[in-house]
Amino acid sequence: MEFSAFGQKFTRHAGITQLMDDLNQGLTTPNTIMLGGGNPAAIPEVLAYLDQQSQQLVKNGDLLKAMANYDGPQGKDAYIRALAKLLSQELGWPVGPEHIALTNGSQTAFFYLFNLLAGDFADGRKKKVLFPLAPEYIGYGDGALSEDHFVACKPTITRLDNGLFKYHVDFDQLEVSDDIGLICVSRPTNPTGNVLTDEEIMRLDDIAREKGIPLLIDNAYGMPFPNIIFTDAKPFWNDNTILCMSLSKLGLPGVRCGIVVAPPAIIQAMTNISGIINLAPGSMGPALTLPMMENGDVITLSNEVIRPFYQAKAQQAVAWLQQAIPLPQFHIHKPEAHCSCGCGSKICPFTARNCTSA
Ligand SMILES: Cc1ncc(COP(=O)(O)O)c(C=O)c1O
Structure with missing residues (x-):
């Protein structure tokens, strides 16, 4: 069987697959000992809460209603309104329903966005997606229709005490040429657990604005x-930001629900693409989690x-690894946490400070 160029690109080996x-x-x-890899942990309290929510949904008929109907291509209206209210109230962002679209997981959103804002343009120009700090999430690299779609920058590395280190964006080397259509970062990132600082995010926002391109977080x-x-x-969003969120790491990867918060023109474009590719995003995740978005339980x-x-898991993992591999050449990316841990360690794995009085 002969595959098209699309078929060949999307059937070859992909790290994320x-x-x-x-x-x-x-x-x-x-x-098998599961070490994660992005699958959320089974947290008993979260599972108990979701179990109770599911039973409620069955009882009041909302599960059947969600399964028996399509939502609109932008996603469930009541859910989008609830999310807009939550984000406005919690974070003070001027977000309305026109700023939000749902997708079948944020992975799907990246595919839409990477190809909406980079790739081949009608006038012959070609644009790329820039990752200003590598290593980045493995799931991005295969999500482009064209070859040579991404460019990434090496980080600077700050050595910290106690065998820890942290990656930073190397702004001295960062070049955003005219062939960049989108700047993309994950915050926190998978797999290092790096969290870009507020200053780094603000500098990236300035650069993106100056270049007239969006910043995807x-x-x-x-x-x-x-x-x-x-x-x-601090959480960050403004009228030049595309923020991708998800229900997955709350504990619901199986419902495949991604949330995009972006300027209305991007949301309209996403909605159109969604209609063509999916008709509508799945309705189960929004139906199940609507009450927790409305009442703030989330x-x-x-x-x-x-x-x-x-x-607690990160802290324990660092402590065990450092105990087991006491070599000067062994380094761990700093789990980005402040010391509310009360760990009582002489050298806290989070702050590298004496935490015995915490
Ligand atoms: C950094 C990051 N972003 C996005 C995703 C995709 O999540 P989903 O498509 O389930 O929303 C993952 C999944 O592991 C991830 O690690």
């Missing part, structure tokens, strides 16, 4: 949910259950 295949094997093979692990951020980094769960859970 391999990773998802590995995850599936890890989850379905007994006695992949907020899959960020604020206000699931808020798996241990630094005091924020409480994130702050009081999800973030502390991952913070």
